Amino acid sequence: MFGNYTDNARRAVVMAQEETRFIHDSYIGPEHLLLGLLHAFPDAVQTALGVWPDELRDAIVGFVPSGPLDTSESFPFTRESLDALKAAQRTALELHSDHVGIKHLLFGVLSVHSDRLDRALVDAGVDRDSAQTRIMAALTQG
Numbered sequence: 001m002f003g004n005y006t007d008n009a010r011r012a013v014v015m016a017q018e019e020t021r022f023i024h025d026s027y028i029g030p031e032h033l034l035l036g037l038l039h040a041f042p043d044a045v046q047t048a049l050g051v052w053p054d055e056l057r058d059a060i061v062g063f064v065p066s067g068p069l070d071t072s073e074s075f076p077f078t079r080e081s082l083d084a085l086k087a088a089q090r091t092a093l094e095l096h097s098d099h100v101g102i103k104h105l106l107f108g109v110l111s112v113h114s115d116r117l118d119r120a121l122v123d124a125g126v127d128r129d130s131a132q133t134r135i136m137a138a139l140t141q142g
Contacts, residue, residue: 106135
C-alpha cells in the first residue's frame with residue numbers, strides 16, 4: 001500500500017501509529033495521520049493549516065479518553081483513514097506524480113471527515129477549505 005510513498009510520507013504514517021499508541025487509542029484514524037504529520041513535519045503542517053502545531057495537537061488529544069497504554073504491535077486503519085490514504089494516492093495521480101509525499105498525505109487527510117478530526121480542526125481554528133487551497137497550490141507549484 002505504501003510502495004510509492006516517499007520516505008517522509010511513510011515516516012508520517014509510522015508516526016501516526018506511534019501517536020495512536022501514545023494517546024491510548026486502538027485504531028489509526030485520520031486524526032492520527034494528522035498527528036503523525038505534525039510530529040514529523042510541524043513546519044509544513046503549520047504553513048499549510050495556518051495554526052501552531054501545539055494548538056492543533058492539543059485540540060486532537062483533547063478528545064481522547066484516557067486509558068491504559070496499548071502495547072499492540074500494529075493498529076487497524078479506520079475506514080476514514082483508509083479513505084484519506086486513497087485520496088492522497090488519487091491526488092498524486094491526478095497531479096502526475098509518481099510518489100505520494102507529505103503534501104499529498106495532508107491533502108488526503110483534509111479530504112475526509114470524522115467526528116474527532118472535524119472537531120479538532122474547528123477547535124484549533126483551521127479553515128479546511130483555505131488549507132486545502134494552500135496545499136493544492138503548493139502541490140501544483142512543485
